[in-house]
Amino acid sequence: MLYLFGAIALFVIFDSVRGYLKTEDKRKYLVRLFLELTVVIGLLFLFGPLFVLSPLKIGYSTLKEGNITLYYPGGSIDMARDVMEQLKQAAEMNRQFYKANYPMPVVLAQSEFDMLRFGSYPYGGGTGSELSLNIRAGQMTTGKIAHEMSHRNLAMLTGKSMPAPNWFNEGLASYIGKMDEYKKPNELQVDLREGRYVRDILEMRGILGTPKWILKIRQGKGRVLYGQTYLMVKYLFDKYGQEKVYDFVVSLKTNDFEKAFWQSFGMSEEEFFQEFTSYIQNYRGEPS
Ligand SMILES: [Zn+2]
Known part of the structure; x- marks a missing residue:
């Protein structure tokens, strides 16, 4: 995931430098570029794959227990509590191997579109990366959640975004x-x-x-x-x-x-x- 962002960022920088060299009014170009980038980055945090890192999560509430922080669509507290029970069991299955409970941010997605905008495969029940766990409410067994948690735990334990084949x-x-x-x-x-x-x-x-x-x-x-x-x-x-x-x-x-x-x-x-x-x-x- 981070590699993908790195590649996109490199492309944007390269394209911006090219545009800057070509343009007549350099000052105007820079101001416009700055505004555009601010909007794009803002959208990535507010509604996109960097949502989990955004301090502002519009329409979402937070449930925290131990190392698990669950971000869920506001109003669905009952669903969030059910998911939290599964998350705690899945965390225990992981702890038996990893011997530690790393911080585990979890984002609850309500639709395929949600999955996609949070940077996950839209048709799956959930994904785990170094950033977070994104899961579809009601579509995951505890075992599958433990599977996705392992992906993040392996990245956390090794400090590597791609720790293993x-x-x-x-x-x-x-x-x-x-x-x-x-x-x-x-x-x-x-x-x-x-x-x-x-x-x-x-x-x-x-x-x-x-x-x-x-x-x-x-x-x-x-x-x-x-x-x-x-x-x-x-x-x-x-x-x-x-x-x-x-x-x-x-x-x-x-x-x-x-x-x-x-x-x-x-x-x-x-x-x-x-x-x-x-x-x-x-x-x-x-x-x-
Ligand atoms: Zn997997």
């Missing part, structure tokens, strides 16, 4: 949200045999990681993506234990992902992926 970030979020309804190993085995298994999962990372991820979902691969990454991360937890995975996540503060992965698990991501794939291939467990 998508497979780990999403898989960890689903593991914490106990979202195991997606796939059991024997179901993924069928996907592997029939060619739906996502073999290029490690390539979804960095700035293009999320667009690639969304593209796969648009191609109808959502279920296998979430199921597969959930099982990949569960494999790490089962094999190495929660403490080791936690130490690994902490080491992402100072190391890049590939190096930290090697140091914690003694193999490269590619080797891990091969090991995981052959585990799925040879899985003999009960169909559950």
